[in-house]
Amino acid sequence: MGKKVLVIGSGGREHAIVKALGRSPRVDKIYCAPGNAGIADDAECVDIKVEDVEALVNFAQRQHLDMVVVGPEAALAAGVADAMRSAGIKVFGPSKSATRIESSKEFAKKIMEKYGVPTASYRSFENFDEALAYVKSRPLPAVIKYDGLAAGKGVVIAATYPEAEEALKEMLLDESFGKGKVVIEDFLKGPEFSFMCMVNAGKVYPLEMAQDHKRAFDGDKGPNTGGMGAYSPVPFITPEVREKALNDIMQKTADAMVEEGVPFTGVLYGGLILTDEGPKVIEFNARFGDPETEVVLPRLESDFYSFVEAVVDGKDYIPEWSEDAVLGIVLASKGYPGKYEKGAIIKGLDKIGGEIYHMGTSKDGHDFRIAGGRVLMVTARGADLVEANMNARREIALIDCPSLFHRTDIGKAVLN
Ligand code: AMP
Ligand code: GLY
Numbered sequence: 001m002g003k004k005v006l007v008i009g010s011g012g013r014e015h016a017i018v019k020a021l022g023r024s025p026r027v028d029k030i031y032c033a034p035g036n037a038g039i040a041d042d043a044e045c046v047d048i049k050v051e052d053v054e055a056l057v058n059f060a061q062r063q064h065l066d067m068v069v070v071g072p073e074a075a076l077a078a079g080v081a082d083a084m085r086s087a088g089i090k091v092f093g094p095s096k097s098a099t100r101i102e103s104s105k106e107f108a109k110k111i112m113e114k115y116g117v118p119t120a121s122y123r124s125f126e127n128f129d130e131a132l133a134y135v136k137s138r139p140l141p142a143v144i145k146y147d148g149l150a151a152g153k154g155v156v157i158a159a160t161y162p163e164a165e166e167a168l169k170e171m172l173l174d175e176s177f178g179k180g181k182v183v184i185e186d187f188l189k190g191p192e193f194s195f196m197c198m199v200n201a202g203k204v205y206p207l208e209m210a211q212d213h214k215r216a217f218d219g220d221k222g223p224n225t226g227g228m229g230a231y232s233p234v235p236f237i238t239p240e241v242r243e244k245a246l247n248d249i250m251q252k253t254a255d256a257m258v259e260e261g262v263p264f265t266g267v268l269y270g271g272l273i274l275t276d277e278g279p280k281v282i283e284f285n286a287r288f289g290d291p292e293t294e295v296v297l298p299r300l301e302s303d304f305y306s307f308v309e310a311v312v313d314g315k316d317y318i319p320e321w322s323e324d325a326v327l328g329i330v331l332a333s334k335g336y337p338g339k340y341e342k343g344a345i346i347k348g349l350d351k352i353g354g355e356i357y358h359m360g361t362s363k364d365g366h367d368f369r370i371a372g373g374r375v376l377m378v379t380a381r382g383a384d385l386v387e388a389n390m391n392a393r394r395e396i397a398l399i400d401c402p403s404l405f406h407r408t409d410i411g412k413a414v415l416n
Helices: 012-022 053-062 073-077 080-086 105-115 128-136 161-173 239-259 292-299 304-313 385-396
Strands: 003-009 027-034 067-070 122-125 142-146 155-158 182-185 192-200 203-206 215-217 221-224 229-232 265-275 278-285 325-333 355-358 361-364 367-370 374-382
Touching: 003 012, 003 053, 012 027, 012 292, 012 304, 012 355, 012 374, 027 053, 053 080, 067 080, 067 304, 073 080, 105 122, 105 182, 105 239, 105 278, 122 128, 128 161, 128 182, 142 161, 155 161, 161 182, 192 239, 192 292, 192 304, 203 239, 203 304, 229 292, 229 385, 239 265, 239 278, 292 325, 292 355, 292 374, 325 385, 374 385
Parallel strands: 003 027, 003 067
Antiparallel strands: 122 182, 142 155, 142 182, 192 203, 192 265, 215 221, 229 325, 265 278, 325 374, 355 374, 361 367
C-alpha cells in the first residue's frame, strides 16, 4: 500500500520536503499543515496551525498516516513530536526536550563544553552590569546572543563597546524578547557552512553540505534574515574537514544528547564555521534549514521516504547523491526583514523551468501574490556551481514583480 504522509509547516523548506516525498514511488498521498498557495500544487493543504498539537495528532490518527515530518521549530517546541510518538504515530522530529539544542543557547553551549565539541568560548548572564563588565574585559567584536527563540533577531555582533551596551540593555533591561539570559561568546572568523544530519539517537546520517546567505543585501550587508539564498555542494569543505565536522561535532553531539538523557531524532543542523583551528559550531538547529533544504534535497537521488523511514526505525541507510550543483536565490518582499507590503501580484512564474519553492505566497484566481517576507526561492541545477548560478539568474530574470528584491551575489565567494 502506498504511504500517507503529513508535512508540518508552511515555508520553502516544507515545499522542498513535500516535493522530495512526491518523488518517492512509495508515497501515495501527501498532506501539508498548513502549507501555502504553492505547496497546494504538490500536496493537500490542511488548515491546522503548526502549534496546534491536539488537532495535528487527531488528523494523523483519523487519516491513519504512515509518517509525520515536522518542519519548523515552533511545532517541535510545542511538543508535536512527543505527542505523535505517544499516540503511536511515526514522526520525524525531535522531542521538546531535545529541541532545546536549538531553543536554548545555554543548553547547547553546556553540552558542547562538557563533551569537548569545538565552539567559541562563552559565559552566560542574567545581570546587566555583570554582562557589561565581562564584555568590556574581552576583545571586540563582541558576540551577544539572547538565550531563547528570537526569530533570528537575537544575535548582535557589536563592533564597539557602546553598541554592545545597547544590545545588552535591549535584551536584559528592556526585555525586548522577554525575560531571559544572554550568552556572550568570542568572535570566530572564517566562512560559514551548514551541515545537516539526519539523526536517531547515536546514529548519524550526514546530508550533503550547503551554504546559506543570512544578510539581506549583496556583499553580506544589511540586517540578518532567515536566509536569502543557498547552494550545495560547498567546494571549500575538503573531505578531511567534513570527516572532522562529522566525527568531532555532529556524532559527538548526538552521542552527548543520548548520554544526557535527551536522545535526538530528526535533523540536527550544524551551523558551522571553518576557522584556522578547524570547524567549530556557531549554532545548532533542531530541524531542516531554510533555505538550505531547497538546495540539498534536490541532490538526493535515493528515495527520500525510505531514507526518513530508515532513520526513524534506526536502520542503516546510505543515500546516493547527484554530482550536480544546485543554487537557489530567494525573492523577498521589499522592506523584509522589517516591515513589508503584502498583496502584489507575481508574474512570470509559469515561464520558469527550474524548481520554484514557495515561502510566502497566496493565490487568488490564477495569480500568486506576496503573502510573506520571504516569498519564493528560485533554484537551478548545473554540472557545477557556475552553471547552476547562470541558470538560476536567467530564471529569476523572468519573474516580474516590482515589490520583490533578491541578492545578486549568491555563491559569489566560490564561483571563480
Ligand atoms: P546564530 O543565530 O547563532 O546563527 O547567529 C547568527 C549569525 O551571527 C551567524 O550566522 C554568524 O554569522 C554570526 N555569529 C554568531 N556567532 C558568532 C561567533 N561566535 N563568531 C562570529 N560570528 C558569529
Ligand atoms: N537558514 C538558517 C536556518 O534555517 O536557521
